[in-house]
Amino acid sequence: MPLQSWFSDAKLGIFVHYGIYAVDGVPESWSFYTGQVSHEQYMKQLEGFTAARYDPRESAALFARAGARYAVMTARHHDGVALWDTALGDLDVVRHTPAARDLVGPYADALREQGLKVGLYYSHSDWNHPDYASVLHPRPTHDDVNTSRWVAPADGVEDPAAWARYLAYRDGQVGELVDRYRPDLLWFDGEWERAEEQWGLDALAARILAGNPDTVLNARMLGHGDYATPEQGVPLQAPEGPWELCLTVNDSWGFQHGDTNHKSVRQLVRYFAETIGMGGNLLLDVGPREDGTITDEQAARLEGLGGWIAAHREAVYGTVAGLPAGHHYGPSTLSPDRRTLYLVCFDPPRDSVGVRGLRNRVRRVSVLGTGAPLTHRVVGGLAEVPGVTWIDAPAARDVDAYATVLAVELDGELDLYRGTGRD
Known part of the structure; x- marks a missing residue:
């Protein structure tokens, strides 16, 4: 199926990494994976995640002023913490945090009110699910996928039944996102931890497209992806076909208290112009605080980029x-x-x-x-x-x-x- 024309015409999207990791300001999921913090300390952040000032309408209006035509929010990262009240598993912000409500639905509604397309990020991997670390990658491209306690069975003995349960859980959660929120785009991640045949992506793609045949999928759906997703640097040569550069406003995907190394508006204009000049989109990332607010420093940069785009829109959209x-x-x-x-x-x-x-x-x-x-x-x-x-x-x-x-x-x-x- 050809890629939906809106995607290539859009040029700018906003990536929103929002989750419990903003409480302590630690790297999303990876901080316990690498041992930067203990798993217990990481999960204790559930107690401090309030979303007390979460206002998706305000954020969507900011994204529109930035010149974005779509946004992608982390509905569930590798830590397995869902931002909606999932019926699959028990780990979500509705049951286990003071936020105590669905954060995805209001986000989708707010984007659509602004005329923006709705994107949801979902990780194939879940380092908290009891059935995830049950099989080995037959052709690992990353050294740790068959040795990490979060990914591989501790005794090296595979459990195909557990893996089948995990896939049912993953497919069920993705089905919830498709049926409830009808995203225009699904942005997958974590694909490197298993081989394509292990992920069962034929069935997952069929489930997604049955719910909405126009859904755009990124390349981390492997054989079913519509576009490539390089990160953190404009490629010297454009990937073949449609693509999107994923870039953080500072150095972090999620909110980190000490990260003040923000790119200037001038630098962001350069990244943006170079990306669209090579035929790609820019997916520019912000990391809200745990209360849901976007920092003034990041908001100012979105506004600045949006001002430049507004003055030069003829050279941007649809080009x-x-x-x-x-x-x-x-x-x-x-x-x-x-x-x-x-x-x-x-x-x-x-x-x-x-x-x-x-x-x-x-x-x-x-x-x-x-x-x-x-x-x-x-x-x-x-x-x-x-x-x-x-x-x-x-x-x-x-x-x-x-x-x-x-x-x-x-x-x-x-x-x-x-x-x-x-x-």
Whole structure:
């Protein structure tokens, strides 16, 4: 089934890592897995998880102002703590925390009120489930999956019946999410801990698509995924097909009290422009405090990015990957009809901006956001090798504080020269 067009057109999503790990501000799930804290200490956070100021409407409005078209919240991380009142298992915030209520339903409703698509994160693995550490990975790609007490049977003896019970539990929980909240996107994780055939993903995919045949699935559904999910750094080469860069605003996925190393708005604009210029989406992560509030530092960065997007929306939504590297010193996007190039200039252009290999005649160049027209000319070239199109730099008043975008209107669909020049 082809990927839903809304996903590739959306460009920006917000990742929300929210769970009991925000109480002490420790790494989500991994802190007890690696022994940074004891399992007992980690689970004691259940007692302090209040969601006392959890206001998904306020968060959804912030995400919309950021320019996002979808959001993905951690409905259940590797620690197995569900944010809804699951009938499968007994570990959820409704029964075992002072929050004592479903947090997923109001989130889904709030996003839809803002016109945003609803994404839910769910981990295939559950390091707290009694039946999870029951089988071994036949072809492990991570050294610890067949030795960790949280993943592998302690005596090395597999228990297929226990594993079957675990899959029934996982499939049942995913079914609850599909039936209750009808997510537009399901973002899976934890897939590396078992082989594809062990996960039983054919049946799970069929269950999901029976509930909503338009559900978008990430690549961590392995053979059933729709798009790739690189993390924490723009790839040097775009993955094949649709993709999404997962990036934290600071250094942590969930809330951590001591993490003040926030990326600047300027840096986030650069990450965003580079990502969409290569044809991807940016899934930008925030970690709410245990009470449900997003920090002022993270909110300010979402607002700042949203301001830049609002001024340059024509170069963002619905566009496709722009020029390959070497044609323009910076990222670019291309309009859906392939007749307008949007050149992103991170530094204020001083003299002129060059575009190489452009066979098209340029009809008009303007500064996006202000509409200021710019003059241009073609210098050099041969019959078979186009010259360089030089665009005069905009006036200082038309330069954006974060990144200036030049709209280059072409006389037809983009036509690039990619050769090596005349011998």
